[in-house]
Amino acid sequence: MNELAFTNQPFNTTKEDTLVTNKQMENKAVEKPIIKIRGLNVKTKEGEILKNINLDIPKNKIIVLLGPSGCGKTTLLKSLNRLTDLHKELKVSGEVFIDGVDILKASQELPVMRQKMGLFSATDVNI
Ligand SMILES: Nc1ncnc2c1ncn2[C@@H]1O[C@H](COP(=O)(O)OP(=O)(O)O)[C@@H](O)[C@H]1O
Numbered sequence: 001m002n003e004l005a006f007t008n009q010p011f012n013t014t015k016e017d018t019l020v021t022n023k024q025m026e027n028k029a030v031e032k033p034i035i036k037i038r039g040l041n042v043k044t045k046e047g048e049i050l051k052n053i054n055l056d057i058p059k060n061k062i063i064v065l066l067g068p069s070g071c072g073k074t075t076l077l078k079s080l081n082r083l084t085d086l087h088k089e090l091k092v093s094g095e096v097f098i099d100g101v102d103i104l105k106a107s108q109e110l111p112v113m114r115q116k117m118g119l120f121s122a123t124d125v126n127i
């Protein structure tokens with residue numbers, strides 16, 4: 001997960017702000033993040049997939065999640081609408097606030113939350 005890089009400025013970027021690391025993102029004052037991830041860990045019996053992820057995602061911005069195959073991008077996205085629940089071998093801890101609500105809390109209305117948090121998987125398109 002260390003190799004993941006985040007950027008919230010895909011357009012009109014300067015050299016300085018093109019790549020924002022996890023730590024820098026945490027320190028950066030982001031106005032009213034719509035998604036707040038705090039201390040997110042995803043583990044299996046074999047080991048850690050995501051370790052202590054802290055990330056603010058601002059509203060109405062395009063965010064790029066970049067990293068090599070197997071570094072945890074899909075697992076992070078699955079954590080954002082609790083698709084990780086479908087994999088019983090995954091142990092998820094930490095906090096994921098969507099619009100101020102921690103969706104990892106057991107009391108969450110999953111269907112309502114998932115309607116809000118769309119997730120499209122990559123597919124090949126033949127045209
Ligand atoms: N359900 C699972 N059980 C065990 N290991 C998993 C599971 N899902 C993902 N992993 C492992 O976690 C790592 C990150 O996977 P993934 O999130 O799919 O990476 P990416 O999307 O960046 O290619 C990989 O090593 C993968 O094998």
Ligand SMILES: [Mg+2]
Pocket residue numbers: 073074075
């Ligand atoms: Mg993937």
